[in-house]
Amino acid sequence: MKDYILEMKNITKEYPGVKALDNVNLQIKRAGIHALVGENGAGKSTLMNILSGTIPYNEYSGQIFYNNQECKFQKIHDSENLGIVIIHQELALIPELTIAENMFLGNERKNKFGIIDWNETFHQAAVAMKAVGLNESTQSLIKDIGTGKQQLVEIAKAISKNVKLLILDEPTSSLNDEDSKMLLDMLIRFKKEKGITSIIITHKLQEVAYVADEITVIRDGMTIETIDNSNHSINEERIIKGMVGRELEDRYPQREHNISDEIMFEAGNWTVYHPIYTEKCVVDNINFFVRKGEVVGFSGLQGAGRTELAKSLFGRSYGSHISGQEFIAGKEVFLKSSRDAIVNGLAYVTEDRKTDGLILSETISKNTTLARMEKIADKRGVLDVAKENMVAKDYVKAMKTKTPSVLQKVGNLSGGNQQKVLLSKWMFAEPDVLFLDEPTRGIDVGAKYEIYSIINDMVSQGKSVVMISSDLTELLGMCDRIYVMNEGKITGEFSAEEATQEKIMSTILKSDCTPVDRR
Amino acid sequence: MNANKFVKKYTMVLALLVVFVFFTYLTGGRLLLAQNISNLLLQNAYVLIMACGMLLCILTGGNVDLSVGSTLCLSAALSAKMLSMGINPLIAILSSVTVACIIGVWQGWLIGYIHIPPFICTLAGMFLFRGIARVILDSKTVAVMDKKFLSLFTSYIQIPGLDVNQRVISSMAVGILVAIVITAYTFISERNKMKKGYESASINATAIKVAIFDLVILFYAYKLMSYKGIPIMLIWILVVVAIFAFITSSTVFGRYFYAVGGNEKATRLSGIDPRKVYFWAYFLMSLLAGLSGLLVGARIGSVDGNMGNSYEMDAIASCFIGGASAYGGSGTVQGIMIGAILLGVINQGMSILGLPDQFQYIVKGAVLLGAVVFDVVSNHKTGKS
Numbered sequence: 007m008k009d010y011i012l013e014m015k016n017i018t019k020e021y022p023g024v025k026a027l028d029n030v031n032l033q034i035k036r037a038g039i040h041a042l043v044g045e046n047g048a049g050k051s052t053l054m055n056i057l058s059g060t061i062p063y064n065e066y067s068g069q070i071f072y073n074n075q076e077c078k079f080q081k082i083h084d085s086e087n088l089g090i091v092i093i094h095q096e097l098a099l100i101p102e103l104t105i106a107e108n109m110f111l112g113n114e115r116k117n118k119f120g121i122i123d124w125n126e127t128f129h130q131a132a133v134a135m136k137a138v139g140l141n142e143s144t145q146s147l148i149k150d151i152g153t154g155k156q157q158l159v160e161i162a163k164a165i166s167k168n169v170k171l172l173i174l175d176e177p178t179s180s181l182n183d184e185d186s187k188m189l190l191d192m193l194i195r196f197k198k199e200k201g202i203t204s205i206i207i208t209h210k211l212q213e214v215a216y217v218a219d220e221i222t223v224i225r226d227g228m229t230i231e232t233i234d235n236s237n238h239s240i241n242e243e244r245i246i247k248g249m250v251g252r253e254l255e256d257r258y259p260q261r262e263h264n265i266s267d268e269i270m271f272e273a274g275n276w277t278v279y280h281p282i283y284t285e286k287c288v289v290d291n292i293n294f295f296v297r298k299g300e301v302v303g304f305s306g307l308q309g310a311g312r313t314e315l316a317k318s319l320f321g322r323s324y325g326s327h328i329s330g331q332e333f334i335a336g337k338e339v340f341l342k343s344s345r346d347a348i349v350n351g352l353a354y355v356t357e358d359r360k361t362d363g364l365i366l367s368e369t370i371s372k373n374t375t376l377a378r379m380e381k382i383a384d385k386r387g388v389l390d391v392a393k394e395n396m397v398a399k400d401y402v403k404a405m406k407t408k409t410p411s412v413l414q415k416v417g418n419l420s421g422g423n424q425q426k427v428l429l430s431k432w433m434f435a436e437p438d439v440l441f442l443d444e445p446t447r448g449i450d451v452g453a454k455y456e457i458y459s460i461i462n463d464m465v466s467q468g469k470s471v472v473m474i475s476s477d478l479t480e481l482l483g484m485c486d487r488i489y490v491m492n493e494g495k496i497t498g499e500f501s502a503e504e505a506t507q508e509k510i511m512s513t514i515l516k517s518d519c520t521p522v523d524r525r
Numbered sequence: 526m527n528a529n530k531f532v533k534k535y536t537m538v539l540a541l542l543v544v545f546v547f548f549t550y551l552t553g554g555r556l557l558l559a560q561n562i563s564n565l566l567l568q569n570a571y572v573l574i575m576a577c578g579m580l581l582c583i584l585t586g587g588n589v590d591l592s593v594g595s596t597l598c599l600s601a602a603l604s605a606k607m608l609s610m611g612i613n614p615l616i617a618i619l620s621s622v623t624v625a626c627i628i629g630v631w632q633g634w635l636i637g638y639i640h641i642p643p644f645i646c647t648l649a650g651m652f653l654f655r656g657i658a659r660v661i662l663d664s665k666t667v668a669v670m671d672k673k674f675l676s677l678f679t680s681y682i683q684i685p686g687l688d689v690n691q692r693v694i695s696s697m698a699v700g701i702l703v704a705i706v707i708t709a710y711t712f713i714s715e716r717n718k719m720k721k722g723y724e725s726a727s728i729n730a731t732a733i734k735v736a737i738f739d740l741v742i743l744f745y746a747y748k749l750m751s752y753k754g755i756p757i758m759l760i761w762i763l764v765v766v767a768i769f770a771f772i773t774s775s776t777v778f779g780r781y782f783y784a785v786g787g788n789e790k791a792t793r794l795s796g797i798d799p800r801k802v803y804f805w806a807y808f809l810m811s812l813l814a815g816l817s818g819l820l821v822g823a824r825i826g827s828v829d830g831n832m833g834n835s836y837e838m839d840a841i842a843s844c845f846i847g848g849a850s851a852y853g854g855s856g857t858v859q860g861i862m863i864g865a866i867l868l869g870v871i872n873q874g875m876s877i878l879g880l881p882d883q884f885q886y887i888v889k890g891a892v893l894l895g896a897v898v899f900d901v902v903s904n905h906k907t908g909k910s
Contacts, residue, residue, distance in 0.1 A: 320794075321796075323793070323794055343796070343798065344793060344794055344795065344796045344797075345796035345797070345798065347796070348795075348796040349796075354794065356791075356794060361788070361790055361791070362790050362791055362794055363791050363794070364788065364791055365784060365787035365788040365791055365792070365854070366787070366788065367787050367788075367854050367855065368783070368784075368787050368854070372780070372783075372784075376784060376791075376792070376795045376797075377795040377796055378796075379777045379780060380777060383776070383777045386776075387776045387777040387778055388775055388776055388777075389775050389776060389777060389780065391775070392718055392721065431795075
C-alpha cells in the first residue's frame with residue numbers, strides 16, 4: 007500500500023441549489039507536491055475549506071483520513087493542531103503590524119502569566135524567516151515589504167506552526183516570474199529537506215508542470231483524473247484537456263490585424279511621483295503610443311510602474327507632481343479627473359477588481375452602468391431603471407457571464423464572472439482606448455479565452471488596447487507590440503514578430519541588474 | 526415569494542403593524558382617535574424630514590451628522606429672534622435657511638474636501654451651533670407669535686363653506702384623489718414596462734401592494750377629516766420625503782451616494798468625485814435641519830437653548846431601524862420612513878399610557894438594538910448559504 011498523508015473520500019458538499027462537490031476523492035502522497043487544477047468555480051477552494059475545517063464536519067458528507075486516522079474538523083484550529091496549514095490567495099496579514107507580530111498572531115509566544123515574551127517571539131520569527139530565505143528585519147511592518155515577501159511571511163508563519171501539510175491557494179497569482187520560481191523552489195526544498203507535503207492550487211500550468219509530482223484535475227465539483235508527473239515533463243495542453251474537457255486548439259483566438267497608421271493615444275515625457283513619498287519617482291519620462299486597432303502590451307516586474315503609469319494617465323488617478331503630455335487622436339488633452347478621462351474616451355480596467363473595480367454589494371446592473379450613468383438617464387438625470395436592466399442583460403449575454411439574473415449582487419459571482427462584469431462596465435462607457443491591467447489574473451482557462459475574444463472584438467471595432475500583464479505567454483499571444491518597463495522606465499520595445507519569452511525576460515533582468523543613471 | 530422571504534422583506538412593516546395593534550389594544554383604542562393619528566406625523570415631522578438627509582450621510586459609508594439638533598436650534602432661534610423684533614416673517618425664514626445652507630457648505634467642505642472625519646466635524650458643529658443659538662437667544666426662551674409665520678407651518682387646510690371642524694370633507698376628497706392617482710400611475714407604468722418588454726413584477730403582487738397602500742391613505746384621510754383637516758405641516762413633510770425618495774431611487778445624483786458607500790475607490794475610478802458626494806450629503810442634511818427648525822419652532826410656539834437636544838439621535842435611529850446599513854451603501858427612504866413612524870408610534874403610545882420619559886428611552890434603545898441585530902444576523906445567514 008502506498009503511504010498517503012491524506013485521503014479524502016466521497017466528499018460531497020451541497021449549497022442550496024448547487025452541488026459544489028460531488029463525491030470527490032483525493033489522495034495525497036507523503037512528502038510530495040500535489041497540484042490541484044480546475045476552472046474557477048470547479049470546487050477546489052471548497053474542497054480545501056473542508057480539509058482545513060473552515061467548513062465544519064457536519065456541513066458536508068464524506069470522510070477525511072489524515073495519517074490514516076479519520077478527522078472531523080470543526081474549526082481551523084483543529085486542522086492546524088495536526089500540522090495542516092492553508093495559505094489563502096488573499097493574504098491574511100495585518101499591514102500595520104510587524105513581521106514577527108503577524109507571524110505569531112493568535113499563536114503568541116507567552117509566559118505562564120499570559121504576557122507576551124517578545125525576545126522569544128523575535129527569535130523564533132528570525133528562525134522561521136531564515137528557513138524561507140526571507141531577508142528582512144523581524145520588526146519591519148508588513149505594509150513596507152512587497153507582495154512577494156508577504157507571501158514568504160505567510161509561509162514562515164506556517165513553518166513556525168510546525169507544518170506537515172501545506173496548502174497554498176494561488177500563491178503566485180500576484181508574483182512575478184522570478185519570485186514565483188523562488189517560491190516553487192522553496193516548496194521543493196521543503197519536500198526534500200523537511201518532508202513537508204504541499205498541495206498547490208494554481209492556474210499557472212507551467213508551474214504545475216515544473217513543481218508537481220502529481221496533478222489532480224477537478225471539474226464541475228468532480229475529480230476527473232489524477233495525472234502522474236514524477237518526471238516533471240507533462241505537456242500543458244494535456245492538463246488543459248482535462249480541465250475543460252475539450253482540446254483548446256488555440257489558447258489565443260485568432261484576429262485579423264487591422265492596424266491603421268493613425269495613432270490613437272500617445273504619452274510624451276510622462277513622469278509621476280509617489281503620492282505619499284513625493285520624492286520617489288515612480289514613472290520616469292515615459293514615451294509610448296498605441297495605434298488604432300492595436301493591442302500593445304506592457305511587460306515588467308511587479309512594481310515596475312506599469313499600473314502607476316496607466317492610472318496616472320487615466321485622469322491623474324494616481325501619483326503626485328505629474329508632468330508630461332497626453333494626446334488622443336493627435337490632439338493634446340489635459341485630463342484632471344477620471345471623469346475627464348472617461349469623457350475623452352479612455353478606460354482603465356483595474357488589476358484589483360474587488361477593491362478598485364466593482365461595488366460588490368451592488369447588482370450587476372448597477373455596476374455595469376456606473377461609469378457612464380448618463381447613458382441610461384434623461385437630460386435631468388432621472389434614471390431609466392428598466393432600460394438599465396436591459397442594457398445589463400445584453401452585456402451578460404454578450405460576455406457569457408454566468409448569473410441567474412442581472413439583479414444578482416456582484417459579490418456572489420465567481421472571479422471570472424466578476425471580471426466580465428468589470429469589462430462590461432468599461433465597454434458600456436464606450437472608450438476608444440482601453441487600459442487593461444492584468445485582465446485575466448486569477449481566472450480560469452475557459453474564461454481567459456473568452457476575455458481574449460472580447461479584446462479581439464474591441465480592436466476589430468477600431469478601439470485600441472493597452473494590456474498590462476505579468477503573464478508573458480499571454481502578452482506574446484495577444485499583442486502586436488510589447489513594451490518592457492523597469493523601475494519606471496521603458497527599457498525595451500518589441501514587435502510581435504521579434505518578441506520571444508527569452509528576449510523579454512532578459513531585457514527585464516538585464517536592466518534590473520544595471521541601474522544606470524541615464525542623465 | 527415564499528413566506529420566509531416575505532417576512533424578511535417586510536419585517537419592519539410587520540413590526541410597525543404589530544406595535545400599532547399592540548398600543549391600540551393597550552390604550553383601549555385611544556391611539557386610533559383622530560387627533561392622535563393626525564398628531565402622530567406632526568409631532569415627528571422633524572424626524573421624518575431629517576431622516577431623509579441623514580440617510581444620505583449614512584449611505585456614504587455609515588457616517589452620521591451629529592450637529593443637526595444644534596443646527597435645528599440655531600435656525601429656530603434666529604427666526605424666533607427676528608420675529609420678536611418685528612421683522613417680516615419671510616425675511617426671517619430666508620435668513621434661517623441661509624444660515625442652514627452656510628452650515629451645510631461649511632461642514633460639507635470640511636468633510637468632503639479637507640477629509641475631516643464626519644463624526645468629529647459634526648461633533649464640533651454640535652457644540653458650536655448650539656452655542657451660537659444660545660448667544661442669539663441670550664439664554665432666554667423666545668416665544669413665536671407672528672401669525673403669518675405660524676400659519677405657514679401649523680395651520681390646517683379648510684375650505685370655507687365646505688368644511689367644518691369635525692367634518693372636513695376636503696381632506697377626504699384629497700385622500701380619494703391621491704389614492705386614484707397612485708393606483709392609475711402604478712398600473713400605467715407597469716403596462717408601459719410590459720409594452721417595452723422590460724421585466725415587471727406579477728400583476729397580483731402589484732395590485733395587493735397598491736390596494737394596501739390606498740387603504741392606508743384612505744384611512745388616514747378619513748381620520749384627518751374628523752380632526753381639522755389636512756395640516757400644512759403634512760404637506761411640508763410629504764414634499765420633502767417625496768423629493769428625497771425620488772432622488773435616491775431614480776436619479777443619477779442619488780445613485781452616487783450608494784456607489785460611494787459601496788466602494789469609494791471604485792467609484793472614484795468610475796469618474797465620480799466622492800468629495801462632491803460627501804459635500805452634497807452634508808449640505809442637504811443641514812438644509813433639512815434648518816427647515817425642521819422652522820417647523821418645530823412654529824409647532825412648539827417658542828424656542829429655547831435646549832431645543833433639538835438629541836434630535837439627531839432620533840433621525841439616526843430611524844435610519845438604522847428602517848434598514849439602512851451601518852456600513853453604508855444600502856437603505857431606502859421608504860424604509861427609514863417606516864423606521865421613523867415606528868419610533869413615533871412607540872413614543873406616542875407610551876405618552877398616551879402616561880409612562881414617564883425613562884421608559885421611553887429604554888424601549889427606544891431596545892428597539893434600535895433589536896432592529897440592527899436582526900438585520901445583521903439575518904443578512905449574515907443569507908450571506909453564508
